[in-house]
Amino acid sequence: MKYTYRMSFFRPMxxxxxxxxxxxxxxKGWFLSKTGQMFWRFRRGEPASLTYAVTYFPxxxxxxxxxxxxxxxxxxYCATAGWEYVAQWLRMQIYVTDRPNPVPLETDERQKxxxxxxxFRKNLRVNLLLLALYLLQxxxxxxxxxxxxxxxxxxxxxxxxxxxxxxxxxxxTENLLAWTLWLRRSKRSVERGGSCAPSFFRLSRGMEMGVxxxxxxxxxxxxxxxxxxxxxxxxxxxxxxAVLLLLLIYVPVWWMRERGFDEESIxxxxxxxxxxxxxxxxxxxxxxxxxxxxxxxWWYEGEEARYGIYDDPIPLRLEDIGVSTExxxxxxFSRSLSRSPFLSKISADHTCPPExxxxxxxPYLEYTMVHVSFPPLYDLCRQELPWMxxxxxxxxxxxxxxxxxxxxxxxxxxxxxxxxxxxxxxxSDLIPQLTEEQASVIRxxxxxxxx
Amino acid sequence: xxxxKFQTLTExxxxxxxxxxxxxxxxxxxxxxxxxxxxxxxxxxxTLYTLLEDFLREGWIRExxxxxxxxxxxxxxxxxxxxxxxxxxxxxxxxxxxxxxxxGEEDAP
Numbered sequence: 001m002k003y004t005y006r007m008s009f010f011r012p013m014x015x016x017x018x019x020x021x022x023x024x025x026x027x028k029g030w031f032l033s034k035t036g037q038m039f040w041r042f043r044r045g046e047p048a049s050l051t052y053a054v055t056y057f058p059x060x061x062x063x064x065x066x067x068x069x070x071x072x073x074x075x076x077y078c079a080t081a082g083w084e085y086v087a088q089w090l091r092m093q094i095y096v097t098d099r100p101n102p103v104p105l106e107t108d109e110r111q112k113x114x115x116x117x118x119x120f121r122k123n124l125r126v127n128l129l130l131l132a133l134y135l136l137q138x139x140x141x142x143x144x145x146x147x148x149x150x151x152x153x154x155x156x157x158x159x160x161x162x163x164x165x166x167x168x169x170x171x172x173t174e175n176l177l178a179w180t181l182w183l184r185r186s187k188r189s190v191e192r193g194g195s196c197a198p199s200f201f202r203l204s205r206g207m208e209m210g211v212x213x214x215x216x217x218x219x220x221x222x223x224x225x226x227x228x229x230x231x232x233x234x235x236x237x238x239x240x241x242a243v244l245l246l247l248l249i250y251v252p253v254w255w256m257r258e259r260g261f262d263e264e265s266i267x268x269x270x271x272x273x274x275x276x277x278x279x280x281x282x283x284x285x286x287x288x289x290x291x292x293x294x295x296x297x298w299w300y301e302g303e304e305a306r307y308g309i310y311d312d313p314i315p316l317r318l319e320d321i322g323v324s325t326e327x328x329x330x331x332x333f334s335r336s337l338s339r340s341p342f343l344s345k346i347s348a349d350h351t352c353p354p355e356x357x358x359x360x361x362x363p364y365l366e367y368t369m370v371h372v373s374f375p376p377l378y379d380l381c382r383q384e385l386p387w388m389x390x391x392x393x394x395x396x397x398x399x400x401x402x403x404x405x406x407x408x409x410x411x412x413x414x415x416x417x418x419x420x421x422x423x424x425x426x427x428s429d430l431i432p433q434l435t436e437e438q439a440s441v442i443r444x445x446x447x448x449x450x451x
Numbered sequence: 452x453x454x455x456k457f458q459t460l461t462e463x464x465x466x467x468x469x470x471x472x473x474x475x476x477x478x479x480x481x482x483x484x485x486x487x488x489x490x491x492x493x494x495x496x497x498t499l500y501t502l503l504e505d506f507l508r509e510g511w512i513r514e515x516x517x518x519x520x521x522x523x524x525x526x527x528x529x530x531x532x533x534x535x536x537x538x539x540x541x542x543x544x545x546x547x548x549x550x551x552x553x554x555g556e557e558d559a560p
Contacts, residue, residue, distance in 0.1 A: 055497035073477065073522060077496035080478045093497075107495035108463055108502070115501055 002044035004030060009205040011175060012090050012119055013182050015054040017201035022052035022086075022094070032096075035089040052096050053083065055105040058118040060091045061263035078105065091119045109195045113186050116196070120179055127176060134169035141165060149384045150370065153377065154338040154345040156222035157238075163218040167211045174207055225339050249273055300330050302353070310334040314348040315369065316445040321438040323363050323430065328352050342374040343381060344450050366427040371450040378421070385425050386416050397439035422447050457509065460537045463494050467502055468534045474515050474525040477503060506530065 006025075010018050022032050027049060030042035055078075057071060067075065067088075074093065075085045081103045083095035095105060106112040141162060145152045152158045178200045185197035226235045249270060256266045296308030312335040318325055325331045335348035346369050352362035370385055372378045382402075390404035395415075404416040413431040417424045424446050434442075460468070463484075470483040477499055484494055494502075503524060506512040511530030515523040526534070 055495075069520070072520075074496065074500045076521075077477050077481065077499055080481055081496045083496065103493040103495055105495045105497040107493060108461060108498040110461075111498050111501050111505075115497075 003033070004042050004044070005039045006042060007038060008035070008040050008089070009208045010089075010201070011178070011199070011204055012056075012092065012123065013116060013179060014199040014201045014204070015056075015092065015116075017199055018054050018089075018092070018094065019052045022096070023050060026050040026052070026096075032086055032094065035087045035094070040089075048098065050096050050098055051102060052086070052094060053102075053105040055093050055095070056112075056115045056119050057088075057091055057093050058115060058122055060088060060093065061257075061266070066260040081105075091122070109190045113183075113190050113196055116186075117183060120183065124176075127172060131169060131172045131176065134165055134172060137165040138169055150343070150345055150381060151338065153381075154340050154343050154370075156225040156338075156340045159340050159342070160215075160218045160222040163215055167215055171208060171211055174204070178204060221341050225341070228339065245277060248277065296332075300353075307332070307353070312348070314350060315346065315449045316348070316365065316367065316442060317350050318352075318363055318365050320445065321430075321434070321441050325352060325363070328362065342372075342377055344371040344373070345369070346449070361429065363430055364428060365430070368425040369446050369449065370423040370425075372421050372423070375421075381423060382416075382418055385423055386414070388414070390414070390416055397434060397436045398443060399440070400443070417443075417446075419443070419447055422450075457533070459540070460533070462492050463498060464502060464506075465534070465537055466492050467494065467499065468506070468511065468526060468530055471512050471524055471526045471530070474523055476521045476523045478521075480524075 010021075025032070025042060027047055029045055029047040031045050031048075031050075032040060032052075033043040034041040055074070057074065059068070059070060061068075067085075071088075071093070078085065078095050082097045082099045083102065083105060084097065086094045086096050088094070145162070152162060182197055182199060189195060189197055223235060252269055252273060253266055256269060297311040298309050300307040300309050307330070309330050309332045312333050314333045314335045317333065318331070331350060331352055333348070333350050335346055337346045338344070347367070348369075349364065349366040351364045351366070354362075368385065370381050372381050386404065386406070388406050388408075390406040393403050393405045395403040395405070398417045400417045400419050402418040404418075406414045406416075408414060408427075412427065412429060415424075415426045415431050417426065424442070426442075430438075457464075466484045466488065467480055470480050470487065473483075475483060480503075481494055481496070481499060484492055503512070507514065507524075509529075510527055511533055512524045513527050515525050517523050
């Protein structure tokens with residue numbers, strides 16, 4: 001038998017839209033055979049002119065499962081009136097008939113409205129709780145963003161979560177507002193002897209589709225940029241972990257639903273599993289060190305200490321600007337890279353043994369390069385990149401749009417150089433004596449690195 | 452809301468209560484209402500189910516113990532009182548109608 005699956009964008013008050021949609025699908029030869037939380041399954045058949053109708057059952061389990069005795073009783077009444085039970089979705093019961101002028105499932109609009117209100121009240125507490133959770137996440141994110149804006153904007157995973165929580169909060173708010181407005185309009189209409197108001201299905205569907213599309217785009221960009229940044233294995237592990245978590249929750253729910261457990265039992269088990277998982281994750285996270293250093297390429301056994309030596313591919317080394325490190329026991333190159341559609345950021349350094357190991361000051365190069373792909377963010381990045389007060393200076397060596405300078409507490413120089421799309425925050429004791437030629441090499445390294 | 456709702460009975464409420472003077476299951480009620488009204492009053496199955504539950508809660512009907520799975524109901528004393536009160540209200544309405552329209556008919560040439 002041939003089946004097709006369609007994503008469902010309906011909400012509990014969209015009875016009229018569900019009825020129209022299912023009748024339209026039947027005319028095309030697709031008949032609803034099963035409903036899921038997100039996808040509905042349709043069976044292929046001969047196109048037919050059928051009438052679908054929806055009635056509400058506040059006591060029904062949102063998890064579906066076998067019909068209760070009360071639902072069977074309702075189905076019997078419906079069968080007497082010529083309606084055949086099709087499926088249940090949330091607390092909606094879907095029926096179909098091929099009779100040309102059937103008695104409607106609901107013949108008392110006031111009664112119907114009260115039943116829908118009861119469904120709304122049942123969902124309200126959970127929905128408000130979810131909204132509070134989403135808003136709390138938004139708040140936490142705002143706090144984190146304010147602390148490290150550039151890190152957020154350049155991290156594909158952070159951008160994904162930056163999108164998900166506000167999107168969910170927006171959808172839930174819209175859902176609650178739509179419910180409230182619909183109930184108010186319907187109440188007014190019913191009091192005047194009319195019928196329940198039409199739902200805001202088109203608006204709701206438009207919003208849900210839009211938000212789903214935005215989340216999908218951010219998810220794809222997150223995967224794409226993570227893979228490009230060489231973090232494919234981390235993406236796989238993270239994805240696998242997320243799937244495992246979902247399975248740990250979904251499989252018991254599915255098992256209990258198939259065996260006809262009531263809604264309260266399923267909800268309690270879900271909460272219990274969710275709670276255990278959350279506590280488990282927190283315990284594991286606390287047991288692990290917060291920062292796991294990357295294993296260095298090799299270790300240098302110094303007289304005073306042991307030094308991890310890294311050999312990361314960095315965009316600019318001391319040798320590139322003609323500074324020799326020959327004769328030094330080691331040079332270490334480390335970097336951290338993050339890249340998103342908005343901006344790319346790399347922090348890197350080339351350092352030599354410290355004074356404790358080698359007499360005299362050794363040269364060093366520490367820098368953060370930012371490439372802004374989304375121009376409106378440029379000024380924001382320029383303000384956020386340096387963490388100290390910097391002063392605008394005249395410095396023609398860099399052929400830049402602007403150059404800012406500052407000194408650290410120990411007198412070490414810091415420079416912020418701004419080109420059209422690139423920013424460079426440079427820490428090096430070489431800054432004062434860099435020649436125009438050396439500055440040109442650095443400029444070339446910075447502006448061509450992301451191409 | 453329930454109190455406000457039942458201040459006056461709708462046609463459907465009226466006929467469901469009326470048909471439950473005799474012990475019946477929900478399906479029988481639907482058929483009895485259709486027969487009694489000659490098909491003029493149709494009760495949707497969803498509406499019937501909800502109203503039966505409401506009437507049970509109000510104490511206007513009660514479940515009758517049965518052997519089978521089908522629930523059967525019958526009118527209680529308070530249900531009958533409510534039904535009579537509604538019938539009285541309707542009679543008063545009809546009386547008012549007759550008084551006014553009857554007068555009008557007599558005046559008519």
